Amino acid sequence: MNKPSVKQWQEPAPDTDFDAFVTVVESRRSVRKFEPEPIPDEIVERCLDLALLAPTSSNLQSWEFYRVVDPDKKQRLAEACLSQPAATTAAELIVAVARTDTWREHSRKMVEVFDQSEWEWPKTMRAYYEMMTRIAYGLGPARLGGAVKAVVEPVVSLFRAAPTLPKDECDLKIWAVKTTALACENLMLAFRAAGYDSCPMEGFDERRIRKLLKLPKDAVVVMVVGAGKRAPGGVYGPRIRFERDRFIHTV
Ligand SMILES: Cc1cc2nc3c(=O)[nH]c(=O)nc-3n(C[C@H](O)[C@H](O)[C@H](O)COP(=O)(O)O)c2cc1C
Structure with a gap:
């Protein structure tokens, strides 16, 4: 039997809530101190699902996410993150890994x-x-x-x-890391939308993380995302961004 051509596929754009999106984006801050309260399992898994909906180069999904739940591994991971409070106090630690060979x-x-x-x-x-x-x-x-x-x-x-x-390998790493970083942003915005907060971290010892997670040779640790409930004093100051016209060029 002949299959219908995918060119007939229709996916109308649903209505969205721009104001809700603005609230999520504007209220996402890098949070360095979290409450001890855990994030419900189903919320973490849902946020990870949403991370996987980020756009990906050639749809080749060159990413992996390691949600570290084992208490001993989690402690060692926090230490590998240089014992930053964003890691030691986080209810969740998720390692975002780019793969250049998958x-x-x-x-x-x-x-x-x-x-x-x-x-x-x-x-x-x-x-x-x-x-x-x-x-x-x-x-x-x-x-x-x-x-x-x-x-x-x-x-x-x-x-x-x-x-x-x-x-070369360096170009391939850039290729895979681009895609993985987009998924990280989805993840952090998803946590915020669910009422939780996050901190992306690249302050870590990659060798230790590779060893801890037994990562394959082609893996690049892109960032570790700490997440949890924002604690008082968890945001270290007002947001700083330079003037818009330094970055946005209309040509
Ligand atoms: C790739 C990347 C790595 C980062 N690494 C760390 C880190 O190791 N520790 C930390 O406290 N914040 C880290 N940050 C958070 C930045 O310091 C933060 O995004 C920046 O100061 C702007 O603040 P905001 O996220 O609250 O807008 C990192 C952010 C990015 C994007």
């Missing part, structure tokens, strides 16, 4: 999703995940693919717009 498996999974879908997906989509992601994110044997991209890309760019693709 794109292969995830490309295969995308093809499986197309195969199992009740919709007919365009052949170009399948080709993208069967072939193009290898060109885009693969570095090739002895990094030769990356070297070829480094030569070909600027030449093509002289004649037509050419995508700037990862050419």
Whole structure:
């Protein structure tokens, strides 16, 4: 039986509450001191689900989140976060990890999703995940693919717009970290929307965290998010942002 084309898919934009969003964004502060009260399990899991709805490059979902609940591991993680109060007082500690090598498996999974879908997906989509992601994110044997991209890309760019693709491990890390950081923001806004608070932390000993969580070689610890109920004095001062026109350019 023929499947309907996914081009017929309709998803009208639902009404949203802009004021509620403004309240969430404006009231999110980095909180360094939390009350001992726990966050209900279902809220933490729901916030993590919402983190996974962040946009992700090529939909390759190059992220992982480790919710550390084991008391001994949690204590060691807080120590690895340099014993910052945002970590030692947090009801929840979540380690956001970017993965630079899961794109292969995830490309295969995308093809499986197309195969199992009740919709007919365009052949170009399948080709993208069967072939193009290898060109885009693969570095090739002895990094030769990356070297070829480094030569070909600027030449093509002289004649037509050419995508700037990862050419070495560092580029791949940037690629995976971008996506993971977006999910972290979703996570922190979700906690705020649920009445809780958070603090992103990059003040940590990555070696210790890698060891504690037995992270694979291609993992990059992006940040540790501490979360909980805001304690009095948990925000260290009024928010500081520089003048808007330093950052926002209309050209
Ligand atoms: C990637 C990243 C790493 C951060 N690391 C830490 C940290 O280790 N410890 C900490 O107390 N705050 C940390 N922060 C929080 C910033 O200090 C905070 O976002 C900034 O001062 C602005 O304050 P606000 O978040 O309340 O607007 C980090 C923020 C980001 C985005």
